[in-house]
Amino acid sequence: MIRLHKQGEIVQKLCEKCSLKILCMPVMLKERELTDLGAVIRQSRRLRKGEYLFRAGEPFNAIFAVRTGFFKTMVNSQDGRDQVTGFFMSGELLGLDGICNNTHGCDAMALEDSEVCELPFANLEEAGNVLPSLQTHFYRLMSQEILRTQELMLMLGNMRAEERLAAFLVNLSHRLSFRGFAANDFILRMSREEIGSYLGLKLETVSRMLSRFQNEGWIKVEHKHIQLLQPWMLQKMVMQCQRAEVD
Amino acid sequence: MIRLHKQGEIVQKLCEKCSLKILCMPVMLKERELTDLGAVIRQSRRLRKGEYLFRAGEPFNAIFAVRTGFFKTMVNSQDGRDQVTGFFMSGELLGLDGICNNTHGCDAMALEDSEVCELPFANLEEAGNVLPSLQTHFYRLMSQEILRTQELMLMLGNMRAEERLAAFLVNLSHRLSFRGFAANDFILRMSREEIGSYLGLKLETVSRMLSRFQNEGWIKVEHKHIQLLQPWMLQKMVMQCQRAEVD
DNA sequence: CGATTTTTTGATTGGTATCAAACATGGTGG
DNA sequence: CCACCATGTTTGATACCAATCAAAAAATCG
Numbered sequence: 001m002i003r004l005h006k007q008g009e010i011v012q013k014l015c016e017k018c019s020l021k022i023l024c025m026p027v028m029l030k031e032r033e034l035t036d037l038g039a040v041i042r043q044s045r046r047l048r049k050g051e052y053l054f055r056a057g058e059p060f061n062a063i064f065a066v067r068t069g070f071f072k073t074m075v076n077s078q079d080g081r082d083q084v085t086g087f088f089m090s091g092e093l094l095g096l097d098g099i100c101n102n103t104h105g106c107d108a109m110a111l112e113d114s115e116v117c118e119l120p121f122a123n124l125e126e127a128g129n130v131l132p133s134l135q136t137h138f139y140r141l142m143s144q145e146i147l148r149t150q151e152l153m154l155m156l157g158n159m160r161a162e163e164r165l166a167a168f169l170v171n172l173s174h175r176l177s178f179r180g181f182a183a184n185d186f187i188l189r190m191s192r193e194e195i196g197s198y199l200g201l202k203l204e205t206v207s208r209m210l211s212r213f214q215n216e217g218w219i220k221v222e223h224k225h226i227q228l229l230q231p232w233m234l235q236k237m238v239m240q241c242q243r244a245e246v247d
Numbered sequence: 248m249i250r251l252h253k254q255g256e257i258v259q260k261l262c263e264k265c266s267l268k269i270l271c272m273p274v275m276l277k278e279r280e281l282t283d284l285g286a287v288i289r290q291s292r293r294l295r296k297g298e299y300l301f302r303a304g305e306p307f308n309a310i311f312a313v314r315t316g317f318f319k320t321m322v323n324s325q326d327g328r329d330q331v332t333g334f335f336m337s338g339e340l341l342g343l344d345g346i347c348n349n350t351h352g353c354d355a356m357a358l359e360d361s362e363v364c365e366l367p368f369a370n371l372e373e374a375g376n377v378l379p380s381l382q383t384h385f386y387r388l389m390s391q392e393i394l395r396t397q398e399l400m401l402m403l404g405n406m407r408a409e410e411r412l413a414a415f416l417v418n419l420s421h422r423l424s425f426r427g428f429a430a431n432d433f434i435l436r437m438s439r440e441e442i443g444s445y446l447g448l449k450l451e452t453v454s455r456m457l458s459r460f461q462n463e464g465w466i467k468v469e470h471k472h473i474q475l476l477q478p479w480m481l482q483k484m485v486m487q488c489q490r491a492e493v494d
Numbered sequence: 495c496g497a498t499t500t501t502t503t504g505a506t507t508g509g510t511a512t513c514a515a516a517c518a519t520g521g522t523g524g
Numbered sequence: 525c526c527a528c529c530a531t532g533t534t535t536g537a538t539a540c541c542a543a544t545c546a547a548a549a550a551a552t553c554g
Contacts (some may be wrong), residue, residue: 075397085397097389097397105397125383129376136372142389143346149396150332150344150352155324156403157330159449161510192371192533198345200404202511207534222531223519239326252532408542439501449543454502470501 019102037119042119044208055093056109060098062120066090069114072191073106074197086148087111087172090179096145111189156200159212159238164199165209166237169219182229249411291364294357302354307345309367313337316361320353321444331445332396334358334419334437337426343392358436403447406485411446412456413484414467420475431475477487 009189018186044067047053053064066088073094076082088094089118099106099121128135155164177183192210193203213219218234220227229235291314294300300311303323320341323329332353335341344352346368373471375382401412424430435442439457440450460466464480467474475481 006423024485075401075488077401081401081405085400097393101389102258105394125379125386129379132372132376139372139389140347142386142393143344146344146389146396147347147352147399149393150322152404153327153332153396153399154324154330156400157444158328164331186466191531197404203533204512204535205510208510211534212444239324438499450501451544452504452542454500455542458502 009032043114047114048114049110049114051110053096053108053110053116054104056104058104060095060102060104060121062118063093063098063124064108064116064118065135066092066094067115067117069112069116070089070192071114072111072194072198073108075106081145082197083154083200087198089175092142092175093145096142111194151239159198161205162209162212163199163237164201165195165206165213166234168195169226170231170234170238173231179233183247184231186226188224188226273330291362294361294363296357296361298357299343300355300357300363301351305351305352306349307342307349307368307422309364309365310340310342310345310371311355311363313339313341314362314364315334315359316363318355318361319358319437319441320355329444330447331437331441332399332447336422340388340424343389354390358441359484407455408446408448408452410452410484411448411461412442413445413481414461415442416475417478417481417485420478433473435471435473453463 030181045053045064045067053071055058068090071088071094072084073086073088074082074084088108093107094116095104109208124138128138154165158177159167169227173183176186190198190207191203196203196206199206210221213234214221216233218228218230220229276488292311300318301307315337316448318335318341319331320333321329321331335355341346341363342351343353361412365409373387375385399482402414406414420430425431437445438450439453443450443453444446446453457466457468460481461468463480465475465477
């Protein structure tokens with residue numbers, strides 16, 4: 001049975017103030033349920049740029065919601081190969097792959113000074129039993145993560161370098177605008193190498209493609225500052241991914 | 248609240264007889280819980296080779312456990328591109344990506360005459376509230392699917408053609424042996440083209456790599472009949488994926 | 495048994511990786 | 525604040541792997 005206590009109220013206030021409330025938990029929760037939800041959240045945690053939120057192999061206890069900042073996740077292998085598996089911004093959830101083995105399945109690193117909400121998994125399970133809407137929502141979030149990785153597979157398996165990069169920029173743009181940021185004018189928080197790793201390309205190729213897009217007049221590149229001048233041209237290049245929006 | 252009725256008992260018997268019981272639901276369930284579980288399962292369904300179990304975009308109501316046979320799932324895009332996202336054998340779960348939007352996210356097709364158990368999602372949710380162990384197990388299964396797709400991303404993003412094919416064969420071998428089949432002597436249920444789509448390669452490349460492995464003496468290829476003669480050589484080629492076993 | 499599909503193998507092309515070098519950037523400490 | 529160094533980025537030249545194009549052989553299906 002879920003317990004309501006002081007801490008719950010405090011965290012509720014935090015979430016109330018937090019502009020991400022709806023994003024983070026977009027299900028329609030009744031007022032009372034939101035109060036209960038407070039009890040799920042242990043605390044928020046700050047990380048400096050470059051700090052790990054968790055490492056692959058560490059015991060899994062909680063999932064994390066990005067409150068502010070930007071993260072990357074990556075899987076790594078014995079022989080040094082590794083791959084960025086995702087970038088996560090405000091309101092997005094990290095660590096769902098840890099549930100399976102009670103062990104984190106990837107590394108998660110802050111790409112800028114960031115803040116996360118820690119959601120102990122045991123609390124989430126417990127709360128899910130009391131609040132069906134929360135439980136349903138959580139199932140959806142996990143399913144959405146599966147959808148996201150499936151899209152990525154389509155990209156890695158079928159698309160050429162320029163299409164992958166276009167898809168990457170379009171996706172980033174959508175997610176930023178969904179969260180109230182400018183859709184066509186943003187700062188890349190990750191390096192060319194990290195983009196390359198995510199897209200299955202080398203950093204030189206990423207750089208070349210950015211230059212090409214700029215020469216075409218589709219985007220403007222100033223180091224990490226990107227402006228989409230003709231986003232529809234990028235969109236045209238990746239017709240396929242009209243699938244579910246990554247939330 | 249979950250209801251126990253006649254149908255539940257019937258299905259329990261089916262599952263009891265079914266050698267996949269432990270695979271399909273490996274969590275340690277108490278006798279009573281197994282009885283309850285019967286109520287979750289609506290019915291089993293037979294499909295002929297080539298039949299679709301569900302199509303992307305269809306309303307999602309249930310997930311499916313493969314009882315016998317073999318399936319592929321694939322995502323497809325407007326412009327005709329499509330990609331096989333997985334192969335599923337006895338005891339494996341299909342359709343988890345449909346929860347997100349109440350809509351199936353991919354096509355699922357039987358690659359041979361097959362039989363599945365239909366698990367209506369609403370029943371699963373309900374039963375999960377009554378049986379915590381079932382709920383925990385279901386969370387794990389979803390998380391495992393995320394892990395599986397992450398591994399695939401590592402493969403698609405980082406590995407060369409021969410490494411991908413080696414990883415594919417090794418993975419298939421592991422899953423077959425986990426289910427009591429021969430590890431090093433099996434029939435491929437899918438075409439070269441389907442393997443290629445799954446691995447992000449063209450069918451000619453798949454065929455060439457199979458020939459190469461055979462010339463090296465690592466495998467024996469007779470059409471769809473594959474024998475692994477020196478599986479350790481394949482294993483060596485894909486050192487990395489000592490990650491969680493795909494279940 | 496004939497028609498269609500799948501598979502194998504060869505020749506060539508093309509796209510991305512690799513290697514290399516110049517340049518810019520950002521952080522650190524003097 | 526500036527000089528410096530480590531790191532990240534751009535661009536070019538070349539190499540290599542897998543795609544493409546093509547054709548023959550084998551298998552599957554009716």
